[in-house]
Amino acid sequence: MKEQTTKLSIKMKRSILNLPAFGKRAFLMAALLSSTSALAQGQSISETEFLVYVVAGMVLITLLAVIATAVYVFRVVNLLTEQAARERAERLGVEYVKEPSIWQRISQKLTRATPIEKEEAILLDHSYDGIRELDNHLPPWWKWLFYGTIIWGAVYLIVYHVMGLLPLSEAEYLAEVERVQAMRATREVVEIDEASLVYTPDAEIISRGQAIFTSNCASCHRNDGGGGIGPNLTDDYWIHGGSLQNIFATIKNGVPDKGMISWAPILKPEEIRDASFYIMSIRGSNVAGGKEPQGELYREELQAVKQDSVVAQINN
Numbered sequence: 497m498k499e500q501t502t503k504l505s506i507k508m509k510r511s512i513l514n515l516p517a518f519g520k521r522a523f524l525m526a527a528l529l530s531s532t533s534a535l536a537q538g539q540s541i542s543e544t545e546f547l548v549y550v551v552a553g554m555v556l557i558t559l560l561a562v563i564a565t566a567v568y569v570f571r572v573v574n575l576l577t578e579q580a581a582r583e584r585a586e587r588l589g590v591e592y593v594k595e596p597s598i599w600q601r602i603s604q605k606l607t608r609a610t611p612i613e614k615e616e617a618i619l620l621d622h623s624y625d626g627i628r629e630l631d632n633h634l635p636p637w638w639k640w641l642f643y644g645t646i647i648w649g650a651v652y653l654i655v656y657h658v659m660g661l662l663p664l665s666e667a668e669y670l671a672e673v674e675r676v677q678a679m680r681a682t683r684e685v686v687e688i689d690e691a692s693l694v695y696t697p698d699a700e701i702i703s704r705g706q707a708i709f710t711s712n713c714a715s716c717h718r719n720d721g722g723g724g725i726g727p728n729l730t731d732d733y734w735i736h737g738g739s740l741q742n743i744f745a746t747i748k749n750g751v752p753d754k755g756m757i758s759w760a761p762i763l764k765p766e767e768i769r770d771a772s773f774y775i776m777s778i779r780g781s782n783v784a785g786g787k788e789p790q791g792e793l794y795r796e797e798l799q800a801v802k803q804d805s806v807v808a809q810i811n812n
């Protein structure tokens with residue numbers, strides 16, 4: 497028994513002193529941690545974010561290295577003082593008794609465990625097939641946790657049920673529901689009637705539309721609307737019609753087969769209106785270096801003429 501414990505303690509000491517292996521493991525863990533947290537973000541992490549991750553990773557690795565070194569130095573110093581004390585005891589001809597470490601003392605305070613040498617005193621009389629039972633204390637840490645729950649229970653009862661200082665879960669839930677309903681009631685609902693929407697060169701709407709266009713549409717239609725993957729929006733030729741209603745409908749429904757997604761799930765109706773107004777404002781401006789025309793010629797005046805002729809035809 498005794499031989500076993502000494503063997504075990506020697507083994508433990510060796511593994512703690514085996515710093516290179518420990519350092520390698522710590523390094524691998526830190527590298528793994530920092531890389532997985534970066535990967536979990538997907539492809540969408542920005543350059544600054546990436547830099548923050550790299551720096552945080554470095555700091556973590558350095559910190560682990562410092563801690564590992566400190567532990568190592570502490571162990572070595574401990575070992576040296578222990579050795580010196582042992583030698584001194586030998587010289588004086590007394591038996592060396594190792595002092596318990598801080599951790600051992602704390603652990604002893606928390607558990608009050610009976611040392612193996614004194615177990616004989618708490619051994620109970622019965623024996624089941626050679627298995628015997630020790631009458632150990634309940635560990636103090638466990639007892640204090642238990643007393644803590646009793647105290648917490650009393651405080652909870654008084655605060656929530658006796659004095660009613662804080663709301664119970666049901667009241668909390670109802671208050672939350674009420675808060676959301678109040679929020680819904682005050683939310684501004686912008687109804688847009690696409691069919692009767694009329695274009696007005698409202699500078700505020702157009703500049704909002706331009707911002708929406710720059711961040712969502714410029715990648716395919718170019719910053720100035722001159723076209724790229726998507727058609728030129730500054731000429732008078734339109735694949736899906738050049739009226740405000742046509743443009744609104746194209747943005748809202750998209751042309752999924754041709755690579756123009758439906759923006760209805762992404763943009764709010766008023767944002768689609770703002771983008772449409774912006775396109776109306778650049779329509780026919782024929783920016784330099786724009787894409788060649790696609791679709792049919794569409795001009796408001798032509799349309800008006802067409803309408804007139806339709807009316808004339810009907811009248812005739």
Ligand code: HEC
Binds near residue numbers: 709713715735771775
């Ligand atoms: C991924 C690329 C892409 C993005 C992003 C994109 N579009 Fe398009 N868009 C296209 C393509 C391609 C077409 C042509 C569809 C076709 O050939 O029928 C098109 C067509 C259009 C048309 C019709 C043009 C015509 O000639 O009738 C409008 C208007 C339009 N886009 C507006 C927008 C707006 C506004 C946004 C941003 C909210 C946007 N697009 C974002 C690719 C894109």
